[in-house]
Amino acid sequence: MAMNVSSACFSVFSCKKPNRIRAVASEDFASTAALKTDTEDKLKLGGSELKVTRLGIGAWSWGDTSYWNNFQWDDQKLKAAKAAFNGSLDCGITFFDTAEVYGSPLALGAENSETLLGRFIKERENDNPGEEVVVATKFAALPWRFGRQSVISALKDSLNRLGLSSVDLYQLHWPGIWGNEGYIDGLGDAVEQGLVKAVGVSNYSEKRLRDAYERLKKRGIPLASNQVNYSLIYRLPEQNGVKAACDELGVTLIAYSPIAQGALTGKYKPENPPSGPRGRIYTPEFLTKLQPLLMRINEIGGNYGKTPTQVVLNWLIAQENVVPIPGAKNAAQAKEFVGALGWRLSNEEVDELRSLASEISPVTGFPVEKL
Ligand SMILES: NC(=O)c1ccc[n+]([C@@H]2O[C@H](COP(=O)([O-])OP(=O)(O)OC[C@H]3O[C@@H](n4cnc5c(N)ncnc54)[C@H](OP(=O)(O)O)[C@@H]3O)[C@@H](O)[C@H]2O)c1
Numbered sequence: 001m002a003m004n005v006s007s008a009c010f011s012v013f014s015c016k017k018p019n020r021i022r023a024v025a026s027e028d029f030a031s032t033a034a035l036k037t038d039t040e041d042k043l044k045l046g047g048s049e050l051k052v053t054r055l056g057i058g059a060w061s062w063g064d065t066s067y068w069n070n071f072q073w074d075d076q077k078l079k080a081a082k083a084a085f086n087g088s089l090d091c092g093i094t095f096f097d098t099a100e101v102y103g104s105p106l107a108l109g110a111e112n113s114e115t116l117l118g119r120f121i122k123e124r125e126n127d128n129p130g131e132e133v134v135v136a137t138k139f140a141a142l143p144w145r146f147g148r149q150s151v152i153s154a155l156k157d158s159l160n161r162l163g164l165s166s167v168d169l170y171q172l173h174w175p176g177i178w179g180n181e182g183y184i185d186g187l188g189d190a191v192e193q194g195l196v197k198a199v200g201v202s203n204y205s206e207k208r209l210r211d212a213y214e215r216l217k218k219r220g221i222p223l224a225s226n227q228v229n230y231s232l233i234y235r236l237p238e239q240n241g242v243k244a245a246c247d248e249l250g251v252t253l254i255a256y257s258p259i260a261q262g263a264l265t266g267k268y269k270p271e272n273p274p275s276g277p278r279g280r281i282y283t284p285e286f287l288t289k290l291q292p293l294l295m296r297i298n299e300i301g302g303n304y305g306k307t308p309t310q311v312v313l314n315w316l317i318a319q320e321n322v323v324p325i326p327g328a329k330n331a332a333q334a335k336e337f338v339g340a341l342g343w344r345l346s347n348e349e350v351d352e353l354r355s356l357a358s359e360i361s362p363v364t365g366f367p368v369e370k371l
Pocket residue numbers: 057058059060061097098173202203227228255256257258259260261262263265267274309325326327328329332333334336337366
């Protein structure tokens with residue numbers, strides 16, 4: 001269901017949902033018009049018919065207690081997550097990414113992210129009937145899951161938790177140790193059974209991506225996307241052939257951890273590193289090496305009236321064929337993301353930032369990328 005995205009954002013941190021675009025003073029018309037166009041313009045995911053906003057919202061932290069939220073989930077965090085969901089929609093961002101394993105019941109005190117997203121959608125629907133919410137979720141390729149039927153049965157469980165009869169995008173979260181052909185066949189079955197609009201993979205290498213693409217193509221089903229770790233400081237997809245293969249095949253690259261889990265926002269400093277598991281990746285030593293890049297990002301952002309977060313998301317969008325899905329824990333974070341749209345870094349700035357970033361050794365990624 002397509003939201004009437006008349007909800008362009010008129011300031012960086014506050015979005016309202018006007019019925020129509022406001023009248024603008026002539027001197028700010030150009031920039032407002034550009035912003036409206038860019039937030040309203042949607043991108044087709046690969047060769048599928050599914051259209052998504054140029055930026056989506058990641059819902060991993062919603063309900064999670066194994067990586068995020070300092071191992072605790074409470075009512076305040078729940079309210080903040082719901083506000084992130086509503087704030088995104090108020091700003092015209094309608095694409096949400098979750099997974100069956102986010103907020104795993106195996107983690108103490110966790111709430112499942114799909115269940116929360118489903119609840120947020122339902123609660124929102126009352127006041128906004130017909131509003132578009134595009135939902136992507138993922139199948140966990142656990143070693144005891146075999147065959148195409150395992151994909152359908154996991155998908156049906158996800159649909160139950162989401163309270164939906166179909167999802168827009170269903171992705172294989174990572175390649176399995178075995179059984180991958182069956183999983184791809186299961187994706188195709190899900191399309192044919194009308195349970196999903198589009199299918200994708202995640203953490204797939206160039207070879208796996210090409211194989212999956214070809215296997216689905218034989219059934220006339222396009223592989224819509226490959227969701228991989230991609231940010232200014234984690235450019236593996238540029239180096240391992242994944243980005244080039246996505247561009248060549250017409251598969252959209254969905255960029256996860258696009259703000260390096262907060263490290264690229266500039267709020268974490270060597271004397272103030274992130275807490276929890278993130279602190280083991282973004283150490284004081286790493287954050288010290290990051291400072292020159294962050295200073296330049298800040299300077300460039302200043303010239304456009306943009307925050308570092310908006311600059312690094314814009315850098316990803318400038319790579320073309322890339323949809324970043326930053327995670328938002330609250331409304332302010334979600335609303336800040338929208339300011340990444342509607343303007344462009346110059347080519348020189350894009351190159352300069354890549355070159356500065358290449359002086360920093362990348363952090364370790366999710367090992368499943370190498371499966
Ligand atoms: N397919 C996969 O294997 C995979 C793997 C990882 C992620 N993902 C997907 O990608 C999404 C995003 O990745 P991610 O959550 O790992 O990392 P991310 O988007 O790079 O970082 C998200 C974190 O940055 C901080 N943040 C967000 N907005 C901010 C802002 N405006 N200013 C300052 N800090 C801000 C928040 O944490 P604090 O406020 O606590 O700092 C937030 O939880 C996930 O939610 C998930 O949907 C997929």
